[in-house]
Amino acid sequence: MRIGRTLPPAAAPIGIAEIFAGLRGLLRGQAELERFRSELQQHFGVRHCYLVSSGRAALTLALQALKELQPGRDEVLIPAFTCYTVPSAVIRAGLKVRLCDLRPGAFDFDFARLAGMLSGASGTGRLLAVVPTHLFGFPADVAQVRSLLQDSGVAVVEDAAQAMGEAWQGRKLGALGDIGFFSLGRGKALSAVEGGVLLTDCDDVAAVLDRRMAGLPRYGWPKLLGLIAAAAALVLLTRPSLFWIPRALPFLRLGETRFETGFPILRMSPLQAGLTARWRERLEGMRAARQANAARWAAILENAGARELCFGDSRAHGLLRFPLRLRDAGRKRALLRASTRAGAGIMPAYLASINQLAQLGGEFPAQAYPAAEACARELVTLPTHGYVTPADVARIRRLLACVLEAA
Numbered sequence: 001m002r003i004g005r006t007l008p009p010a011a012a013p014i015g016i017a018e019i020f021a022g023l024r025g026l027l028r029g030q031a032e033l034e035r036f037r038s039e040l041q042q043h044f045g046v047r048h049c050y051l052v053s054s055g056r057a058a059l060t061l062a063l064q065a066l067k068e069l070q071p072g073r074d075e076v077l078i079p080a081f082t083c084y085t086v087p088s089a090v091i092r093a094g095l096k097v098r099l100c101d102l103r104p105g106a107f108d109f110d111f112a113r114l115a116g117m118l119s120g121a122s123g124t125g126r127l128l129a130v131v132p133t134h135l136f137g138f139p140a141d142v143a144q145v146r147s148l149l150q151d152s153g154v155a156v157v158e159d160a161a162q163a164m165g166e167a168w169q170g171r172k173l174g175a176l177g178d179i180g181f182f183s184l185g186r187g188k189a190l191s192a193v194e195g196g197v198l199l200t201d202c203d204d205v206a207a208v209l210d211r212r213m214a215g216l217p218r219y220g221w222p223k224l225l226g227l228i229a230a231a232a233a234l235v236l237l238t239r240p241s242l243f244w245i246p247r248a249l250p251f252l253r254l255g256e257t258r259f260e261t262g263f264p265i266l267r268m269s270p271l272q273a274g275l276t277a278r279w280r281e282r283l284e285g286m287r288a289a290r291q292a293n294a295a296r297w298a299a300i301l302e303n304a305g306a307r308e309l310c311f312g313d314s315r316a317h318g319l320l321r322f323p324l325r326l327r328d329a330g331r332k333r334a335l336l337r338a339s340t341r342a343g344a345g346i347m348p349a350y351l352a353s354i355n356q357l358a359q360l361g362g363e364f365p366a367q368a369y370p371a372a373e374a375c376a377r378e379l380v381t382l383p384t385h386g387y388v389t390p391a392d393v394a395r396i397r398r399l400l401a402c403v404l405e406a407a
């Protein structure tokens with residue numbers, strides 16, 4: 001266990017000012033939710049916006065609404081390497097998971113495979129939705145998914161959980177699919193402790209969602225008090241000077257994502273909406289810091305002659321974490337161990353690809369998703385958030401040099 005300055009792997013800081021804004025939001029009630037909702041609608045240029053308790057709740061609601069509109073379809077196609085909450089939401093919505101592998105060296109679909117999977121009525125006949133995903137903030141090619149699905153009746157649900165505030169060819173991520181969603185969870189671009197945002201321009205989907213939202217439970221007082229306590233803890237404990245404390249508490253299971261279908265699906269509380277006060281300025285500031293740090297890591301790896309360890313155009317985006325691949329398992333382990341000792345915030349990504357999740361019953365053929373499995377095996381991520389100082393950069397550069405030299 002390390003006592004002392006420790007970088008969190010990801011951080012979207014909440015300050016005292018946001019706590020007060022959250023409490024004020026609680027007093028303002030519905031008006032605060034309306035404020036956040038209309039700001040989002042205007043910013044993303046969409047007609048409909050829904051505020052709920054998490055990204056996974058948003059995805060579940062989106063899929064349930066689509067299913068109600070097209071009861072004959074029951075499959076959802078997702079990337080074979082993504083957050084475990086995504087298949088959790090598919091199962092929660094009573095639907096079946098289909099997987100497409102990633103393009104090697106990227107986090108987007110392998111489009112040759114995707115085109116093969118979608119060809120003909122057998123490919124799309126039972127398919128309800130495809131979920132392109134902006135993992136770490138790298139823009140996925142939503143337009144290409146759309147063009148493959150033309151006239152098939154299959155919806156594009158854009159997973160922008162990790163990409164709020166990012167853009168692709170000048171267009172804001174989250175507003176490119178038929179439906180898009182963001183997460184306001186702890187490790188995301190903007191945090192309200194927890195929360196989810198659903199965007200859509202489809203009036204038929206919105207009509208179903210309007211009705212379903214009205215039937216959703218609200219946060220009760222025990223849960224609200226828990227959120228206030230969690231927000232207060234986040235103000236203090238995500239700081240590098242104190243992050244070693246939650247890090248040392250194993251029951252918090254920080255950084256772990258689990259496949260779990262019993263999550264609550266609630267309307268967002270006015271407290272959470274209040275915590276998002278000044279979200280556009282804050283998001284832009286945090287994004288700029290992440291992009292600068294991502295560009296720093298890209299330059300360091302390039303200068304070390306290790307560009308092939310990076311993904312895509314790592315400099316161009318405000319990445320939530322900076323992924324790099326280490327093929328040698330021993331070297332990867334050594335880097336993670338050294339980072340834990342130094343409190344450097346280097347972490348693996350998801351440790352399994354979706355086809356490897358035992359909870360999905362091993363229904364996927366072995367070895368069928370080599371790129372996704374390689375990501376699970378090889379990825380480590382460097383922190384990009386605004387708490388990373390020049391001294392941290394120097395420290396992490398030295399840790400990286402050790403692994404790269406050994407190559």
Ligand SMILES: *Cc1c(COP(=O)(O)O)cnc(C)c1O
Pocket residue numbers: 053054055056057082083085086133135159161162182183184185195196
């Ligand atoms: C975090 C995340 C989600 C789910 O968001 P929660 O708010 O944690 O439920 C979905 N997809 C991706 C890619 C995510 O990173």
